[in-house]
Amino acid sequence: MSDSALTRLAHLFALSAFAVAAPLFEMLRRYPEFLAVHGAGGADLLAIAMLSLLPLPFVLWTMESVAGRLRPSLLGPVHAGLVGFLTALITLPPFGRIDWLPGPLPVALAIGVGVAGAIVFVRFRVLRELLLWGAAAAPAFALIFALDPSIRRIAFAEAVAVESSAWPSDTPIVLVVFDALPTVSLLDRNLQIDALRYPNFAEFASHSTWYRQNTTVGYGTLACVSAIFDGRYPANDRHAILADHPQNIFTLTFDSHRQHVLEPLTRLSPERREGDRYFLAKVSRAELLRDTGVILAQLLTPPASRDRLPALDQTWKHFADPSRKHDIEARRKVEAFHAYLDEMRVAEKATLYAIHTVLPHGPFRYFPSGRTYSIEGDDPSGAANWGYWKGMEWAILHNQQRHLLQLAYVDSLLGELLNRLKQLGIYDEALVVLTADHGVGFVVGEQRRGLGDNNRLEVLGVPLLIKRPGQVVGNQSDLPTESIDILPTIAEIAGLSLQAPVDGVSLVGNAAASRTIKRQTYRSPTEFSIDVLSPFKEIVARNFERFGDGADDRLWVFGPNSDLVGRRIEEFELGSATDCRVVLRDADRFDAVDLLSEPLPCELYGELYPEGGSQVRALAIALNGEIVATTQNYRTKENKPRTLWSALLPESALRAGKNDLKIYLIGADARGERMLSPV
Numbered sequence: 001m002s003d004s005a006l007t008r009l010a011h012l013f014a015l016s017a018f019a020v021a022a023p024l025f026e027m028l029r030r031y032p033e034f035l036a037v038h039g040a041g042g043a044d045l046l047a048i049a050m051l052s053l054l055p056l057p058f059v060l061w062t063m064e065s066v067a068g069r070l071r072p073s074l075l076g077p078v079h080a081g082l083v084g085f086l087t088a089l090i091t092l093p094p095f096g097r098i099d100w101l102p103g104p105l106p107v108a109l110a111i112g113v114g115v116a117g118a119i120v121f122v123r124f125r126v127l128r129e130l131l132l133w134g135a136a137a138a139p140a141f142a143l144i145f146a147l148d149p150s151i152r153r154i155a156f157a158e159a160v161a162v163e164s165s166a167w168p169s170d171t172p173i174v175l176v177v178f179d180a181l182p183t184v185s186l187l188d189r190n191l192q193i194d195a196l197r198y199p200n201f202a203e204f205a206s207h208s209t210w211y212r213q214n215t216t217v218g219y220g221t222l223a224c225v226s227a228i229f230d231g232r233y234p235a236n237d238r239h240a241i242l243a244d245h246p247q248n249i250f251t252l253t254f255d256s257h258r259q260h261v262l263e264p265l266t267r268l269s270p271e272r273r274e275g276d277r278y279f280l281a282k283v284s285r286a287e288l289l290r291d292t293g294v295i296l297a298q299l300l301t302p303p304a305s306r307d308r309l310p311a312l313d314q315t316w317k318h319f320a321d322p323s324r325k326h327d328i329e330a331r332r333k334v335e336a337f338h339a340y341l342d343e344m345r346v347a348e349k350a351t352l353y354a355i356h357t358v359l360p361h362g363p364f365r366y367f368p369s370g371r372t373y374s375i376e377g378d379d380p381s382g383a384a385n386w387g388y389w390k391g392m393e394w395a396i397l398h399n400q401q402r403h404l405l406q407l408a409y410v411d412s413l414l415g416e417l418l419n420r421l422k423q424l425g426i427y428d429e430a431l432v433v434l435t436a437d438h439g440v441g442f443v444v445g446e447q448r449r450g451l452g453d454n455n456r457l458e459v460l461g462v463p464l465l466i467k468r469p470g471q472v473v474g475n476q477s478d479l480p481t482e483s484i485d486i487l488p489t490i491a492e493i494a495g496l497s498l499q500a501p502v503d504g505v506s507l508v509g510n511a512a513a514s515r516t517i518k519r520q521t522y523r524s525p526t527e528f529s530i531d532v533l534s535p536f537k538e539i540v541a542r543n544f545e546r547f548g549d550g551a552d553d554r555l556w557v558f559g560p561n562s563d564l565v566g567r568r569i570e571e572f573e574l575g576s577a578t579d580c581r582v583v584l585r586d587a588d589r590f591d592a593v594d595l596l597s598e599p600l601p602c603e604l605y606g607e608l609y610p611e612g613g614s615q616v617r618a619l620a621i622a623l624n625g626e627i628v629a630t631t632q633n634y635r636t637k638e639n640k641p642r643t644l645w646s647a648l649l650p651e652s653a654l655r656a657g658k659n660d661l662k663i664y665l666i667g668a669d670a671r672g673e674r675m676l677s678p679v
């Protein structure tokens with residue numbers, strides 16, 4: 001075989017384009033929000049195209065050329081080997097997408113195809129020539145990518161005709177969209193907003209209209225938030241960018257209102273205008289390229305090893321920096337909220353204050369006080385948003401505890417916002433709308449976010465509270481509302497004229513009363529009868545049983561053995577050490593605790609290796625001689641023999657300096673009394 005250097009380069013160039021550039025471009029076309037959120041322009045796109053097309057073939061070509069210089073007989077085999085490697089890389093993602101292929105099999109199959117590819121490549125000259133033509137495919141991929149309508153609108157800022165209200169309006173409008181907040185999480189045992197845990201939500205409800213039966217219409221954040229902003233059901237071919245939503249809350253108020261916008265994930269607000277404030281979370285080009293690299297690594301990594309990479313998620317940002325990613329993300333959300341409040345002003349005309357805060361959405365890091373605790377990764381259970389919670393009862397309880405604690409902090413953030421509006425003197429005259437994009441479920445055997453038969457109300461039922469200008473009396477409505485009703489309602493109350501049709505109806509009249517089905521676009525549009533979604537009682541009763549409510553608060557004392565919390569270790573006769581091995585990660589965090597620095601070392605997690613398989617073992621955590629938490633182990637999603645355990649300590653349990661942390665296995669003595677055995 002005697003291919004010229006240029007021919008060899010063309011081979012590698014062609015195969016790299018299929019292995020790297022094609023899947024990356026395809027991913028970016030499917031999720032143009034990624035580029036929108038990063039504020040990517042034409043130059044960024046060019047950089048991404050160059051980096052995905054050029055470096056890899058040149059590096060491989062240099063490697064084989066060097067090998068050929070050292071020993072000419074090596075050149076042919078090395079080239080064939082690299083052709084095989086790239087062929088394997090091309091076939092890995094499709095094999096990885098086959099769910100039922102276990103662990104290493106996708107990699108083995110890809111290697112098999114790679115070896116076959118190398119052999120065929122050596123044997124058949126016609127294939128080598130064909131591959132030369134493949135080199136022309138690379139620019140073609142780039143062209144298809146750049147000509148995609150969504151990509152063009154984002155990167156080359158093609159002008160979009162926006163739909164603005166023809167009528168003037170001087171009503172200040174405040175629209176607050178929380179994230180991953182099910183209505184039921186706010187309720188006490190009497191199905192009212194829990195005034196002890198969430199005083200600010202309850203206070204707001206006391207002089208606004210609470211639509212208790214409100215549901216979301218999508219499943220992903222981008223779709224759900226877009227539907228709130230534009231009043232239309234989500235559609236797969238519409239992305240969370242302005243061009244796909246020419247009429248939305250921002251465009252509608254653009255002529256009549258100043259804009260004060262916190263929009264971290266979607267990009268529905270029009271271009272910047274002098275005097276308006278947009279908090280869009282700026283991202284540098286370096287960060288864009290790094291995040292693109294993470295997408296690529298995810299695409300090309302076999303599924304079994306993907307957990308080690310930063311996860312791709314709908315925030316579409318800051319994928320890199322995996323160990324600290326979630327701590328940073330949690331902090332940034334609150335910083336953005338505070339920056340937004342600090343810069344709120346009264347302008348010469350009415351203002352639209354629109355906030356999408358990605359809270360109380362995880363990562364769960366906040367105590368109700370606003371102080372943070374640390375943990376490695378997002379969640380010790382690894383229960384992903386779309387993974388099923390099976391055999392993980394304790395992981396569900398622990399997650400729900402952290403969700404409710406974070407929600408209590410979100411309540412105080414809401415209090416800060418309402419105070420700020422009062423300070424500015426616009427609260428009374430303002431139209432204020434509180435809602436959330438979607439919920440989150442805590443049901444055994446269901447997904448956290450995906451819709452199942454047993455988690456509908458938690459996943460779909462989201463708060464909707466509307467305070468009309470001057471409203472001082474609260475009331476509750478059981479109209480079957482949907483989040484698409486928010487925009488037409490705002491338009492009617494604020495006197496704005498809709499220029500294009502919407503799917504929702506204004507809640508001012510009685511139009512929603514005739515609704516008999518609700519729609520939700522989880523995977524494909526699903527319709528529900530109103531009855532299926534209305535009963536709150538069971539879930540509220542379940543939550544009450546788990547964690548009580550504000551009047552009987554058991555957020556720190558829950559689950560079996562929770563009656564041990566608060567007792568001193570010396571009250572117990574201790575059993576002998578067990579052969580069950582309990583590992584606590586980062587145990588040295590307790591050697592020198594600084595109460596003034598955050599995050600606090602309050603989250604405990606590790607592995608438990610029991611004798612006799614993965615049976616459930618109960619643990620008591622003692623800090624400085626007192627039991628402060630009880631917990632249990634749970635299986636991991638990979639179903640390995642090791643099990644995981646986790647527990648959260650209240651911040652008040654820590655003291656400055658050295659803390660004595662001990663873990664005990666809870667067993668029973670001969671009389672059936674509970675007994676603690678040090679592990």
Ligand SMILES: [Zn+2]
Nearest residue numbers: 179180221437
């Ligand atoms: Zn969301």
